[in-house]
Amino acid sequence: MSIQASNLSVTINGRKILDDLNFTCRASEITAIVGENGAGKSTLLNCLAGVSKFAGKITLNQYPIESLSLATLAKYRAVLPQSSSLNFPFSVHEVVRLAMSLGCLSQTEQERIIADSLALVDATQFIDRDYLHLSGGEKQRVQLARVLAQLHAHDHYQSRFLFLDEPTSALDLKHQYSTLKMLRELCTPNNVRFNPARKIGALVIVHDLNLASFYCDKILLLDGGRLIAHDTPEKIFQHHIIKKSFGIDVIVDSHPDSNKPYLIPRLQ
Amino acid sequence: MKTASLTFWQLGQSHEHRRKLEFAVLSFCLLTLLWLGVSIGASNVNFLLPLESLYSRLFGTLEPSITQSVVLNIRLPRVIMALLVGAALAVSGASLQGVCRNPLADPGLLGISAGAAVGAVMMILFASHIPFLHVAGPYAVSVAAFAGAAVATFSVYSLAQVNGDIQIPTFLLAGVAVNALAGAMIGGLSFIADDQALRLITFWMMGSLASATWTSVAISAPTLAIAMFAIYRKRHALNLILLGEANARFTGIDVEKVKTQLLWLNALAVGVAVAFSGIIGFIGLVVPHILRMSSDTNYRYLIVNSALLGAALLALADLGSRMLIAPAELPIGILTSLIGAPFFIGLLMQQKRRMGFSL
Numbered sequence: 001m002s003i004q005a006s007n008l009s010v011t012i013n014g015r016k017i018l019d020d021l022n023f024t025c026r027a028s029e030i031t032a033i034v035g036e037n038g039a040g041k042s043t044l045l046n047c048l049a050g051v052s053k054f055a056g057k058i059t060l061n062q063y064p065i066e067s068l069s070l071a072t073l074a075k076y077r078a079v080l081p082q083s084s085s086l087n088f089p090f091s092v093h094e095v096v097r098l099a100m101s102l103g104c105l106s107q108t109e110q111e112r113i114i115a116d117s118l119a120l121v122d123a124t125q126f127i128d129r130d131y132l133h134l135s136g137g138e139k140q141r142v143q144l145a146r147v148l149a150q151l152h153a154h155d156h157y158q159s160r161f162l163f164l165d166e167p168t169s170a171l172d173l174k175h176q177y178s179t180l181k182m183l184r185e186l187c188t189p190n191n192v193r194f195n196p197a198r199k200i201g202a203l204v205i206v207h208d209l210n211l212a213s214f215y216c217d218k219i220l221l222l223d224g225g226r227l228i229a230h231d232t233p234e235k236i237f238q239h240h241i242i243k244k245s246f247g248i249d250v251i252v253d254s255h256p257d258s259n260k261p262y263l264i265p266r267l268q
Numbered sequence: 269m270k271t272a273s274l275t276f277w278q279l280g281q282s283h284e285h286r287r288k289l290e291f292a293v294l295s296f297c298l299l300t301l302l303w304l305g306v307s308i309g310a311s312n313v314n315f316l317l318p319l320e321s322l323y324s325r326l327f328g329t330l331e332p333s334i335t336q337s338v339v340l341n342i343r344l345p346r347v348i349m350a351l352l353v354g355a356a357l358a359v360s361g362a363s364l365q366g367v368c369r370n371p372l373a374d375p376g377l378l379g380i381s382a383g384a385a386v387g388a389v390m391m392i393l394f395a396s397h398i399p400f401l402h403v404a405g406p407y408a409v410s411v412a413a414f415a416g417a418a419v420a421t422f423s424v425y426s427l428a429q430v431n432g433d434i435q436i437p438t439f440l441l442a443g444v445a446v447n448a449l450a451g452a453m454i455g456g457l458s459f460i461a462d463d464q465a466l467r468l469i470t471f472w473m474m475g476s477l478a479s480a481t482w483t484s485v486a487i488s489a490p491t492l493a494i495a496m497f498a499i500y501r502k503r504h505a506l507n508l509i510l511l512g513e514a515n516a517r518f519t520g521i522d523v524e525k526v527k528t529q530l531l532w533l534n535a536l537a538v539g540v541a542v543a544f545s546g547i548i549g550f551i552g553l554v555v556p557h558i559l560r561m562s563s564d565t566n567y568r569y570l571i572v573n574s575a576l577l578g579a580a581l582l583a584l585a586d587l588g589s590r591m592l593i594a595p596a597e598l599p600i601g602i603l604t605s606l607i608g609a610p611f612f613i614g615l616l617m618q619q620k621r622r623m624g625f626s627l
Binding site: 049069078086087090098 | 369370371503504507508510511512514515517518519520521522560565566568
């Protein structure tokens with residue numbers, strides 16, 4: 001069970017945004033998509049989510065993505081876009097409930113999923129608050145809870161994907177780490193906390209390379225629309241690769257708690 | 269805004285309780301206004317009239333008086349028409365605000381009502397020259413109004429779309445342009461119209477329910493009911509569109525398809541409403557706003573509540589238009605604009621102060 005891209009290219013107004021990408025991401029793996037601003041990360045995520053036009057081939061669990069309807073796709077993958085704007089006064093509870101279509105689950109089941117999803121992003125205390133009155137980071141956590149609720153609502157499908165576009169961009173340090181840790185647990189197979197039979201894969205755009213290193217299985221490094229590398233953090237987070245793609249000198253060390261590489265930018 | 273004005277509804281302890289209470293209050297208002305609308309009239313005021321008429325109708329024991337036949341054949345269809353048109357305009361406004369993701373959308377402001385009036389007026393002027401259409405009468409006017417409303421709806425919508433996104437300034441300007449064009453067309457048509465047609469056109473521009481009959485109710489009731497029910501069925505999609513079109517797509521909603529369907533349904537509802545009552549402004553704007561201030565933005569409840577409150581408000585406005593300068597009648601469109609316009613100005617000022625909403 002996987003999502004697979006072959007010869008994936010996107011050209012907008014004669015400019016190549018994505019150039020001939022080939023890779024496979026498996027369910028039960030977290031893949032971090034990293035790269036400079038404008039490297040094509042969000043475009044790639046939109047293609048994989050099935051809402052952007054592309055050349056080449058993308059398959060989700062062996063099905064060509066363009067053959068799946070939006071309603072079918074919604075059962076197999078949930079997506080958090082970079083920003084969500086809501087100008088109408090909804091309560092947090094209502095925002096999360098919107099992830100589930102009318103009548104697909106019983107009232108009690110829906111309430112359980114809403115409570116679980118909010119708990120996963122440490123937002124249980126907001127449940128009755130007005131969404132518009134939350135801070136930026138709190139809104140982002142609630143949106144993530146909504147996306148998780150969409151995933152939960154289709155628990156009977158065994159293999160599904162989460163596509164998250166910068167889920168930590170507005171979060172404080174504690175919640176950046178707790179969110180990625182939660183994703184790590186969610187994607188770990190046979191986790192007793194969740195339905196053990198299911199497999200969830202996640203593709204996450206992050207700018208903090210250390211977060212990517214500590215919590216992700218694979219790193220997908222993009223540069224100017226091309227796939228530079230798709231491998232484990234240990235293989236990719238090396239001085240010369242970072243220097244080439246990001247144009248910055250870093251010191252690479254290994255974290256005392258997990259032996260994962262961590263990067264310290266040089267100041268000069 | 270929501271929390272500040274909740275006090276009354278907070279009497280209900282839980283959300284569910286509050287919603288039931290709200291539904292009960294709105295239904296009660298609607299029934300009361302139905303009762304008042306039938307009881308009060310220029311010829312006399314008698315609060316037992318509805319019962320007497322109903323009794324004589326059902327059992328035929330009493331000889332129906334002239335007043336009772338006034339009630340059954342003039343007041344009752346008129347009040348029912350007010351309820352239907354009010355509900356349709358409010359539901360239309362609520363759904364357009366969702367489609368456009370903007371709380372300022374309204375069938376009147378966007379030129380949809382004016383487009384429908386152009387269609388209706390053209391049909392009135394030219395139908396007499398075409399023998400078949402003359403026979404079709406009220407049906408033909410409805411169809412023409414629907415066509416006019418559809419042309420206006422899709423012109424404004426396609427004008428406002430830039431790269432698949434609704435641009436709010438363009439959108440409001442497109443509404444202004446279509447309104448101006450429709451106004452000019454109606455002006456031109458009234459220039460060539462004879463005296464009788466001119467009176468009818470004036471009626472269309474200012475709105476009136478005076479011509480409501482059982483025939484017009486029979487034509488409009490099923491059409492408006494179907495349109496409103498179809499809009500109600502899109503409540504989940506409307507909620508998701510408020511969250512952003514990308515989010516709606518990711519959650520499985522074919523946004524373009526839903527929007528097109530909703531725009532057609534709006535054209536139908538507004539077209540038929542305008543065909544039988546002329547241009548009645550601000551109901552579509554004001555009703556969802558009052559509801560958002562006092563209770564829910566969620567379309568699960570907003571559509572039904574809008575229909576109830578819109579119906580009650582228009583029945584109240586119709587009562588006002590009949591009674592304020594009795595025995596003459598104030599055109600109902602003038603009355604709703606007199607109340608609605610200051611409300612709209614207040615809304616704009618509030619928006620300027622608030623962060624949440626963005627123009």
